[in-house]
Amino acid sequence: MPGAPNRPPVTAAPVAPPADVAARRALRRLAPSRVALLQDLWKGAPSPELLLPFDRAETAFTAGDFAGATSALDQLSVRFAEPRWPTLPVPFRDLRVAIPAPQPPQWDPDHALAPAEKEAKKAGRDARTQLALARASIEWMTRRGLATDDLAPTLEAATTALGDGAAVDPGFWDLIDTIWSTVRDRVPPPKAGGTKVVEPPPDA
Numbered sequence: 001m002p003g004a005p006n007r008p009p010v011t012a013a014p015v016a017p018p019a020d021v022a023a024r025r026a027l028r029r030l031a032p033s034r035v036a037l038l039q040d041l042w043k044g045a046p047s048p049e050l051l052l053p054f055d056r057a058e059t060a061f062t063a064g065d066f067a068g069a070t071s072a073l074d075q076l077s078v079r080f081a082e083p084r085w086p087t088l089p090v091p092f093r094d095l096r097v098a099i100p101a102p103q104p105p106q107w108d109p110d111h112a113l114a115p116a117e118k119e120a121k122k123a124g125r126d127a128r129t130q131l132a133l134a135r136a137s138i139e140w141m142t143r144r145g146l147a148t149d150d151l152a153p154t155l156e157a158a159t160t161a162l163g164d165g166a167a168v169d170p171g172f173w174d175l176i177d178t179i180w181s182t183v184r185d186r187v188p189p190p191k192a193g194g195t196k197v198v199e200p201p202p203d204a
Helices: 021-036 048-062 066-080 115-143 151-162 170-186
Strands: none
Touching: 021 048, 021 066, 021 115, 021 170, 048 066, 115 151, 115 170, 151 170
């Protein structure tokens, strides 16, 4: 309709997340990486050195090769940490994986924890990171005029499900993965030379 905001239609329901565990873990990195590569700091043109591992991850994920997608995302994460690139804003900075210098295991503050306690602590950190990434991605989509109205209740439910993060309810991951499936479906992939996202018209 002439004069209507240029927004994609809101789907009747969020896109269902993949059922495979490896697929879901890859999706939790792939979807926010898509948004990270569209951040303003790249000035509309992410380096091909960043786009290449991202494109490999997308191709592998689409083909059902989740191990290949994870390997390509590992390469992208290391590249994100290279000092020659601009620093990603928080929380997308958590997508980078620096290669630390070798150090004795006892230097790890969690080294003395029991395995179950160590795993629970790591799961809590991962869940908080995922929630922050999901919130930032939805905010970015809203600013760019992409449909997010149906994602707000899912994000609120995920926030409630996580609580203090001491014990991560499996239902939290179902909600987060639903968000990432929808984000990947609606956010255009970054391209060499920049990806133009249509801004909504200013309010009259």
